[in-house]
Amino acid sequence: MLILGIETSCDETAAAIVDGDRRILADVVLSQIDVHRPYGGIVPEVAARAHLENVDAMVAAAMKQAGVGFADLDAVAATGGPGLIGGVMVGVMTAKAIALAANKPFLAVNHLEGHALTARLTDGVDFPYLLLLASGGHCQLLAVLGVGDYRRLGTTIDDAVGEAFDKAAKMIGLGYPGGPQIQEWAAKGNPTRFSLPRPMKGKPGCDFSFSGLKNAVRLLVETLPKPLSDTDIADVAAAFQTAVAESVADRTKRAIDIFTRQWPHGRHLVVAGGVAANAALRAALTVLAARSGLVFLAPPLNLCTDNAAMIAWAGVERFRLGLVDSLDFAPRPRWPLDPTAPKAAGAGIKA
Incomplete structure (x- = not known):
């Protein structure tokens, strides 16, 4: 084929x-x-x-x-x-x-x-598996049960995680796209110098939120002398990246609890999308998967x-599977993987 x-x-x-x-x-x-x-x-x-x-x-x-x-x-x-x-x-x-x-x-x-x-292309992973889809336009946790068969466990109630990276980078004077810039500067920074919120951490369900974290970065930057020093930029980037990783790991842990309970024969935690390239996020999810008895898998960059x-x-x-489309197919600006999923804002499946 x-x-x-x-x-x-x-x-x-x-x-x-x-x-x-x-x-x-x-x-x-x-x-x-x-x-x-x-x-x-x-x-x-x-x-x-x-x-x-x-x-x-x-x-x-x-x-x-x-x-x-x-x-x-x-x-x-x-x-x-x-x-x-x-x-x-x-x-x-x-x-x-x-x-x-x-x-x-x-x-x-x-x-x-x-x-x-x-993950099935790169590693031949069997269904089902738990997927964290994190990109500039999406942030979702999904049980991947088969081709065209998905159960959304959590989604963002406001902004996508990749969009948060881009906006945070812009606020501290870094270029576009923000994800690689944040990661590069965070590697030189102190993640504990500044305190930033961990959105949704500890709350029921598996939904995400990043607008409050972006606002916290804006307020923090307003308190710092201008222009920002390289040290300030690196420390804010490190604090932001750490906050994102901890928040995402918390939400993913709750999704793992649901996934392993409902689909106990699933063996993999997969991350995909542009933000899956972030090394700090991969490290946090690797530890989380190991503690949960799952195999962590991320595609090549x-x-x-x-x-x-x-x-x-x-x-x-x-x-x-014979899923061929006709030539009158109409392009779609929106196309949810799980059209039956409830709206966000805490209405998702509860752990």
Whole structure:
């Protein structure tokens, strides 16, 4: 089985070829970070235009890297949502055009499912497993029971964790994207110099909250002399990163309690999404998993951030089950993995 995957949901234009034996035959990604850096964040219209200008070249590069032609493909997969709708439309229309011209099936993949199934691509993990999906737009805890079968145990009631990293970085004068900048400076800082809150820690349920932590960083920075010294920047970054890691670990521990009770044959705690690249978070979750009797698993760094290999692999999984989409599929700005989940704000499953 050979699947072409296309990813254009945010600020990476990506294409990949993955086969049914979990081999990544091609994986090309064009980042738009330099395009959006002057704005301090992603501008949807700019992102969509960049996808439109580059997606054909990315597909051609992936096909060349894999040494295959369109006739060799079994299907064409693209992110159908959720994401910035202009970018999603570019990827979907490109995939549909290839599928129609080459007479191949079209697969609309949920971007979040791409992240959720990455551990099966890299490590062949069996269902069920517990997933922490942490990125710039999402922060969720999910029981992954099968392809298209998810139970959300917790979600953020306000901001995503990656968005909190970006905003905190901006407040202390660091560049975009904030996650790598915070991690770099935190490594040089003292995490105990400043006291910051651990949002939701110790509270019932598995939901997250990061708006209060962002506000605490803002108030802290206002008390410090300007311009901030390198020591101040490093110490605030370290305090923020530690607060995030402890808060996320607390919420994840409660999700583990639910998961191991309801699905006792599950053996893995998986983290995915861009924030999964954060070393402090990985370290905290590694310890937590070991204490809980689970195996901790995180994808390679290049498969944590948005990429097309995960979309191609999700396409493999769906194609095997006959889950093919028609060419009238409409791109979706929102597409929950668990549409039956209750609203956030403490309404999730209680531990």
